[in-house]
Amino acid sequence: MMNPASSPLLTDLYQLTMLQSYYEQNMTDVAVFEFFVRRLPDKRGFLLAAGLEQVLEFLEGLRFNDEELEWIKKSGRFGAGFAERLAQLRFTGDVHAMPEGTAFFGNEPILRITAPMPQAQLVESRLINLLHFQTLIASKAARVKLVAPEKLLVDFGLRRAHGAEAGLLAARAAYAAGFGGTATVLAGAQFDIPVFGTMAHSFIEAHDSEEASFEHFARAQPGNVTLLIDTYDTEACARKVAQLAPRLAVQGIRVNAVRLDSGDLVAHAKAVRRILDDAGLGEIHIFSSGSLDEYVLRELLARGAPIDGFGVGTHLDTSADAPYLDCAYKLQEYAGRARRKRSEGKATWPGRKQVYRRFDAHGTMTDDVLTLESDRQQGTPLVECVMRAGRRLRPPEPLAAIRERAARSLATLPAHLRALESSPSYPVTISDALTALAAEVDRAREDAAA
């Protein structure tokens, strides 16, 4: 079986062709690659690092199984002995990273791989794939959280997430960034994330009446009664709930909430709140869903919608307003010499890097310095060693700890970066040491070329 999540064949062909060449030339010296985002999307003032745990799992488990090796041999693309070399391949390198939940900015590395070239090169595609996606979603979720910090926020995005893993890991990334939970059951089973659920319109339509469907549902799930009230007429249905809830209460069943999913959510929420309050049902919450994102939430809250919780789906799980990051995994050093790419508009900073973050007296972030690992600067270093010679330095970090770090990150952001439209951008200074190294690398190359 080739499991896409762990198969080393989930990679770009050029990784394998380069690997073969590296093996043939015995170019197996230590390479240093770093993952970073070149430039933040226009609609993001900061990003939140996420996905490191899945990267470490991937590296720990890296190996070609028999079926994969068989494919390599049969493909006719590779020379004799290549499959045998691959059969021995394990990840034996070091990993440095910003812990998940750390806010970061353009050009700042959130992951560094230090390993023999073939290993460090091979893992590129999947490492980008993992870090890019969770960072993308955590960063989007953080914006939703900043807009509605006191509300229950639930990831509803599985169905329009891009595939199975995206649905699963979006739930993780959103929870890490401060969401209260997800509707995705497997995310509960695998990551112990709180799982929330209500009912679908089909459930109501399959019954002869809304009342009948609500009673059936409440009896089957007495501890979890959220009733969907917009299938036909929202306010009329709210009045049915106002009559039903006391009857259910007599049977010991409490209606927790009603859910709105269509129409003018502000008007409906206000009308429904009044209907419920007039019936003495102030304890029934109003939950809402339907094409929500941080912009809609800001508008709903500004207009005074009495909504207690939100299911945020498609726009979260696809990061719809910025569905990708301009990220890269680039060679910084090989065989002890710093390297850089100089392609137009895509030049990179060479060497093993560190980011120092500085704070003002109130604990608010003021600026970062991007420099070499060897160049100690003032401030808090953000990149730390998490894996040495292929082994983790500590057990997997609990999601609760990542959530706390993310909350701290958001709390210490400068005020203007906490807004949805955030400018000016956060200051990241390139150190003199780094500038000097870049010039040195360029000079050495020009000398070699001359």
Next chain:
Amino acid sequence: MMNPASSPLLTDLYQLTMLQSYYEQNMTDVAVFEFFVRRLPDKRGFLLAAGLEQVLEFLEGLRFNDEELEWIKKSGRFGAGFAERLAQLRFTGDVHAMPEGTAFFGNEPILRITAPMPQAQLVESRLINLLHFQTLIASKAARVKLVAPEKLLVDFGLRRAHGAEAGLLAARAAYAAGFGGTATVLAGAQFDIPVFGTMAHSFIEAHDSEEASFEHFARAQPGNVTLLIDTYDTEACARKVAQLAPRLAVQGIRVNAVRLDSGDLVAHAKAVRRILDDAGLGEIHIFSSGSLDEYVLRELLARGAPIDGFGVGTHLDTSADAPYLDCAYKLQEYAGRARRKRSEGKATWPGRKQVYRRFDAHGTMTDDVLTLESDRQQGTPLVECVMRAGRRLRPPEPLAAIRERAARSLATLPAHLRALESSPSYPVTISDALTALAAEVDRAREDAAA
């Protein structure tokens, strides 16, 4: 092990809570659900159906394994006997669908599930997740293909696809829509899609010179030599290739192509073409990549860039200009009675539906009629039965057949829909029979409510 791609726990919690209620009420009559896109994104004039094969695999394999049942029991969310009912659950229903590669439009069902309610409900989340994504990507890829029908188009998107499955299935969807192949090795191994690859900048940077890296690469991969020439100075590097290629030819190694990945691709391609042609190397192709999509390709070709092939990555695999579809899987009938949802702005057409497509004398599509399955209309019916009582009616369709169907779909689109900005929208008529049924369903509900 809970494999996200096949686990029935990759679903929304409400599917399970509704299931429990259906079981308790013995509401296990036949339900009919249909999957459709409500409205096309502004930036799409048509969509291309894709993902059916993965849906059928999912339905065939549907079962809860021991670990999943254990989680259900331990979760404390469900009543006694629920896990035991789930242990017996298999998919025993019928599937009707438009074959993959069929062009379709708003409100037209591309999949219908006819099955006992609990089965038909449970599979909703994953069915949407599968159909939505591949349809999204096939539709995006079709636009790229329409802009550059004669060029080699290769999916380069794995690294920024949203997770492992997205990377893998984007390769499949793009190939189905007419791409020539992918860089994703696993897509080659699993779907027998042609796999293409070149080299990364890191490979060149790790060497002391571009020439050395090219020579090493060419010797390791003599049948597959595409050289990346933009790492430092594109034109200077093209001149190096012009000197190197004849030397390699003597050794029996042919340079197939050079790749451009940055800067002004039109200017670079023209200059590089001239350098190669002047050296008598007209047979070396120019391949290009770097933030490409159908808009950029149109511009490059309009400006006369002599580029023979394109690697299209991020924008393809995330469908960046329209990263989701407003799609739904809605109850159309339960226990023999048609049903519909009437939520504001989200009302659906009830009943089991069929789409008839009409063509003019030249074979060009003129219009569709959306009607009931029982209402025969003129034209070609697009929805057909593909699974009966849980068993496929035919073996999995080869990707080659899907590609051919997609090519025919694109060839028969009205000319204005083949443009990137396509308006007016394609005409889809709602039949009288369908309008009458919707009115009847509404009347019956109002009678029941009175």
